[in-house]
Amino acid sequence: MTDLQTNPAPSAFTLTSGRARGYHPAAVDAFLSAAKASFERDDDALSAEDVRVASFPMVRGGYAVAEVDAALGRIEDAFAARIRDRAVRAEGATAWVEQARGEAQVILDHLARPKMHKFARVGWLTYGYRAEEVDHVARRIVRYLRDGDELSVEQLRSAAFRMQRGGYREEQVDALLDATIEVMLAVR
Structure with missing residues (x-):
């Protein structure tokens, strides 16, 4: 995959209910927005490693952890594919x-x-x-x-x-x- 367009929009994440905790929605949304912007600009503001080590505060009523982690995995794959494609073209x-x-x-x-x-x-x-x-x-x-x-x-x-x-x-x-x-x- 080389396109971030196939990743779910932040609103597509399920919110935890009751006492369950999930990732802070605003923190996730801000990170995903920055990742999408970096990918679309084709710059190196973020890397696959940055996506892999991203972490978010846990809050009640936050985004479901498994869903966000799956989306982050797809985004990391997209960044890694872009680096691979660049290197193969260059070297x-x-x-x-x-x-x-x-x-x-x-x-x-x-x-x-x-x-x-x-x-x-x-x-x-x-x-x-x-x-x-x-x-x-x-x-x-x-x-x-x-x-x-x-x-x-x-x-x-x-x-x-x-x-x-x-x-x-x-x-x-x-x-x-x-x-x-x-x-x-x-x-x-």
Whole structure:
């Protein structure tokens, strides 16, 4: 997809009811408006990464989180496709694939570390991502990159980990997931 026109208008999002919380409508609307304007101007005011890391306050009566997250995923895909198309036009498809292959190898090298030691740990009094759950996702990433097993961008975007004392550092895990998503979007 390379057109933001197919994304739902902000008013198309369901509002949560009762005590349920959702994304703050004005914050979501402002971000989506800025993303649409940037995409239509074909400038670099926003990137796929900016869309991926966007966050919004939670409020009662806000937009349904799953619906907004799905829309953000489509918008991120559109920005990534635009970058890919630009690079292929400028450098050629072979150079683009080689760059993606190199980035995939960096990820594979990182994930070759021993089980339960793939990322730095937080201190024992601090909570981090549950290591065995992260290692499970890491194995799926390796099988995708090395063997071509199925794994979708949406599965990585929605990956959630329980917390544990002495777990993996969230920032490192999130950075690797982001890098993997970028590789996946590069070769779509």
